[in-house]
Amino acid sequence: MNRIYLDNAATTKMDSEVLEIMVETMKSTYGNPSSTHTEGRKARALVESARKMVAQCLNASINEIFFTSGGTESNNTALKCAVRDLNIKRIISTKIEHHCVGHSLSHIQRRSGVEVILLDNDSDGHISLNQLEQYLAGSQVKTMVSIMHANNEIGTVSNMYAIGELCKKYGAIYHSDTVQTIGHFPIDVSRIHIHFLSGAAHKIHGPKGAGFLYVNSDNLIEPYIDGGSQEKNMRGGTENLHGIVGMAKSFELAMKHMEERSVYISQLKKYFIEQFQKTNLKVEFNGDISDQSLYTVLNVSFPEHPKNEMLLFNLDIQGISASGGSACTSGAEKGSHVIAALNKDPFRRAVRFSFSHHNTFKEIDIVIEKLKKIYH
Ligand SMILES: Cc1ncc(COP(=O)(O)O)c(C=O)c1O
Known part of the structure; x- marks a missing residue:
């Protein structure tokens, strides 16, 4: 059956082209991207060309793309590092975020006393931009807005452009979980006032355990995972080379089709x-x-x-x-x-x-x- x-x-399900390139990478490129010898440089070249592809899909600069283990890590990094490094004292989010955002917010609230405000939503899951603006206008402290682009359970989509404009108007940091929309909708970060954006490969026929975080170059944060100097000192740990290569291929195919x-x-x-x-x-x-x-x-x-x-x-x-x-x-x-x-x-x-x-x-x-x- x-x-x-x-x-x-x-x-x-992974695209066959993604699988092929991953298997090929595992067979032929076993060097550590941090090594300076020939095998290492070959691996480094693959990581950097993957970064170029992901950056292109978002119209971002290559310096703004950091590879992670997926959407969960990207969201945790954006929220927890922004609180730690950007002096965020208040976060405005929604009641319908994925648990990796919702539970991160609970943790942040418990541990660092940051105020977390969850916007109301209507019976379809839409939030009110007016309510968001009221909270932003009334905020005396550095505020972050974290609102997912599309909800993974019910498919309701938020207006990234309008949220970005409100954040710009009130000087707030904007993070969006785009795990369900990357590769399904065009997202151009040069046209949206956004600081952090998370994505994962496995929702668009790429491998599990590979994702990225876009960090706008104006808002540098320190690593969430300390270790070596990988990812321009932003995430320690030897890169998941075949995962990164597979992710770039899945993005390329998603954009093409x-x-x-x-x-x-x-x-x-x-x-x-x-x-x-x-x-x-x-x-x-x-x-x-x-x-x-x-x-x-x-x-x-x-x-x-x-x-x-x-x-x-x-x-x-x-x-x-x-x-x-x-x-x-x-x-x-x-x-x-x-x-x-x-x-x-x-x-x-x-x-x-x-x-x-x-x-x-x-x-x-x-x-x-x-x-x-x-x-x-
Ligand atoms: C909206 C959303 N955010 C985050 C995640 C977590 O991503 P990952 O499984 O890559 O950690 C998911 C996975 O279902 C998701 O749907």
């Missing part, structure tokens, strides 16, 4: 919504489902039903992979803080289906049929 993988917001993939995946999502509406499953959708939303994510809310509890399990044994809440903690199946923050009927069952260009319309038909069977 061919499985239907609809959990691409958790992670994606962004237009066609986004059109195709948006159609899939739209089709899925329409097919749901034709059934009598009485589903609703969590989050924004408009054309402005993250086209890779559809969060479906099923009415209260005895079958709900085992729904993901039943889908799995029927060959369909989806997730409830955030997949980073899936398996644990704790209630989702994101769904809770939407303040909707708590007895409904939320399931996130998330797509890639590998999915097909036929797969959507199969999922709808299986769901009808499960519920009837």
